[in-house]
Amino acid sequence: MNGDDFTLMMLYAxxxxxxxxxxxxxxxxxxxxYPESGFAVDVMIxxxxxxxxxxxxxxxxxxxxxxTTFAISYCISMKExxxxxxxxxxxxxxxxSMDGRQKAFFDKLREAAQDFASSSSRNEVDQLGSGRAGFxxxxxxxxxxxxxxxxxxxxxxxxxxxTLVQFTAFDKQLNKTYQAIMHTQTEAGSDRLFSTDITKxxxxxxxxxxxxxxxxxxxxxxxxxxxxxxxxxxxMLTERRVKKLEGLxxxxxx
Numbered sequence: 001m002n003g004d005d006f007t008l009m010m011l012y013a014x015x016x017x018x019x020x021x022x023x024x025x026x027x028x029x030x031x032x033x034y035p036e037s038g039f040a041v042d043v044m045i046x047x048x049x050x051x052x053x054x055x056x057x058x059x060x061x062x063x064x065x066x067x068t069t070f071a072i073s074y075c076i077s078m079k080e081x082x083x084x085x086x087x088x089x090x091x092x093x094x095x096x097s098m099d100g101r102q103k104a105f106f107d108k109l110r111e112a113a114q115d116f117a118s119s120s121s122r123n124e125v126d127q128l129g130s131g132r133a134g135f136x137x138x139x140x141x142x143x144x145x146x147x148x149x150x151x152x153x154x155x156x157x158x159x160x161x162x163t164l165v166q167f168t169a170f171d172k173q174l175n176k177t178y179q180a181i182m183h184t185q186t187e188a189g190s191d192r193l194f195s196t197d198i199t200k201x202x203x204x205x206x207x208x209x210x211x212x213x214x215x216x217x218x219x220x221x222x223x224x225x226x227x228x229x230x231x232x233x234x235x236m237l238t239e240r241r242v243k244k245l246e247g248l249x250x251x252x253x254x
Contacts, residue, residue, distance in 0.1 A: 005031045006039075006062055013048060013060045022052035025060075038071030069134075076134045080141050087148050094155055098224065105220040112209070112216035117143035119209040123202030124248060150236075159228050162235035170238040177245045178207065184249070196251060203248065210241055 009028035012021045026048045029041055044065045051058065063075035095106055121140035153159075182200055186192055191200040214237045221233045 005029075010060065010062055013051075015057075020057070022048055026052070038066065038068035038074065040065045040067045073134050073137070076137050080137050083141065084144070087144055090148060091151065094151060102220070102223045105216070105223045109213075109216040109220040112213040113144070113147045116206070116209040116213040117147070119206045120244075123206045124198060124244065126196040126198055126251070128197050146240075154225060159225065160232055160236040162232050162239075164229070164231045167231040167235035167238065170235055170242055174238050174242045174245065177242060177249060181245060181249050193248065194251065198248065198251070203245075210237075213237070214241075 005028045009025045010016065011018055012028065013025035014020065026045055029045050029048060039062065044060075044062075047060065050056070051060070063072075063079070066072045066075050091110065095103055098106060117140045120143060121136045125135050125139045127136065181193070181203060184193060184200070186200070192198065193200065193203075214234060217233045217237060218230055221228055222230060
């Protein structure tokens with residue numbers, strides 16, 4: 001599949017940055033007229049012909065014609081790429097108001113957040129089955145959206161509220177759940193959990209990146225929001241991590 005041809009088809013079909021030209025759109029669609037593309041190209045061409053005849057200005061979405069798991073994954077990836085650009089832009093806008101010290105901690109936090117999102121989605125999502133690529137992309141996107149949401153709420157003065165007692169309880173539960181996972185019995189010669197392809201070693205890697213993410217949040221929080229107690233950030237992130245690990249521990253499929 002040549003993504004450039006489909007991109008040009010979309011541009012001319014919808015008039016994005018160029019004058020709408022259905023004939024050119026049809027030509028680029030025809031280049032992809034083979035089963036391996038993963039899209040129902042013949043149906044797409046029929047739709048383009050219909051719109052050309054009627055002079056329709058409806059927007060055409062390539063992903064409406066995705067016919068295989070590969071094509072669907074391609075579409076998920078493409079759309080997530082657009083959302084990621086928006087997230088990066090928003091975080092960049094927030095960064096402008098920071099002083100030099102805060103920016104340094106913020107940059108380290110963003111890097112740690114990216115590392116954790118990538119590691120968790122890669123290592124803590126069951127990738128058995130035809131939709132595995134989409135599952136991984138969705139999981140990483142969810143973590144990135146959560147991070148942006150946290151940052152935006154804090155910038156609006158809406159902070160998480162936890163007590164030191166709550167953090168202590170979450171931290172105790174986190175250690176208990178993590179150890180339970182590490183001591184889960186697996187088949188000989190394998191460290192896979194149950195009948196998934198999630199491994200203990202993968203969870204261990206994700207846990208390491210999560211700890212770095214947590215510590216980076218604490219340092220950033222101390223610099224940007226000095227009136228918020230340190231245990232607040234730890235409690236917020238630890239509670240979420242406990243839920244994730246408990247979900248993995250109880251993920252034995254029927």
